Amino acid sequence: MTNDPLAFEVFNEIGIIDQLAGTMFASVMPAGMTQAQFTVLNHFVRLGVVEKSPADLANAFQLTRPTMTSTLSRMERAGLISIRPDPSDGRAKLVSITSEGREIRENCIAALMPLLPLINSVVSNTDLSALLPALRKVRVKLDALRD
């Protein structure tokens, strides 16, 4: 039936899983919270980042700067982050997470947790454990290709 090259089939499966996982994610998030915004909040908390420029954030997530501008504007309007001019570079800005942003992120994490038993009920941790290093390997190699 599917006579695609192996790599395309793998990417196809990955695309479908990403879509399914994304739908599960969205279905439990608080109103208005998106994956893009959650990723930014998570970055600040998980890595203990205090301040970072939009350009650095765009690089970290491998998104274009206009995309970051757009997401950050919305997040600032929602009170999740704070943006100030960079005193040492007139072109740049510095983004930081607000305490409200931290709270919202905690809520998101809490909302995500109930998904785990659901996922584990159909996919064993054994399978996931086997998958993780294999996927990492592919990701790293593919990432290195971007040059």
Add this chain to the structure above:
Amino acid sequence: MTNDPLAFEVFNEIGIIDQLAGTMFASVMPAGMTQAQFTVLNHFVRLGVVEKSPADLANAFQLTRPTMTSTLSRMERAGLISIRPDPSDGRAKLVSITSEGREIRENCIAALMPLLPLINSVVSNTDLSALLPALRKVRVKLDALRD
């Protein structure tokens, strides 16, 4: 470092790979051609579909009907598909691929092919072969969860 549950880490890797693959895909596609549109063209050719309603297509790709309406409109405007009223159901429509759509799809396939040696140069077919059934398994289970 990353202290996430296994499942989240796996989904995270999958998300990154999907993004990287999507970028590679987009970089070789002819102007204006998107993954969404290519998927529709491919569906008609690969499965030998003659006519199918927008609702059926939306189901096949697990997208909402408004999303299909939007994509199909653009594709019709571009001459890739043809849309006619369903004579047997006054609400429905029937979509089919045009000969121009077939040609464009061939061009896309041809444009995609050079990616293969590039991918194979960093990821072995052995690794991909191992990954495919594992991913399929997860995809199927996750898909079944959608109920």
Add this chain to the structure above:
DNA sequence: TGATTTTGATTAGATATCAAATTATATAGT
């Protein structure tokens, strides 16, 4: 039959994403 519910498609209004173009500030080069 007549009213209710379901289904197909669309429109409206979001967010995320990109490429191309613009503006402002820095940096480099001569």
Add this chain to the structure above:
DNA sequence: ACTATATAATTTGATATCTAATCAAAATCA
């Protein structure tokens, strides 16, 4: 110092995607 180039952010205009709301036609049911 002055010009040319590079970098940061943004604006514009596109596509894909979603949810909610609308309209029309079909199917169900009372």
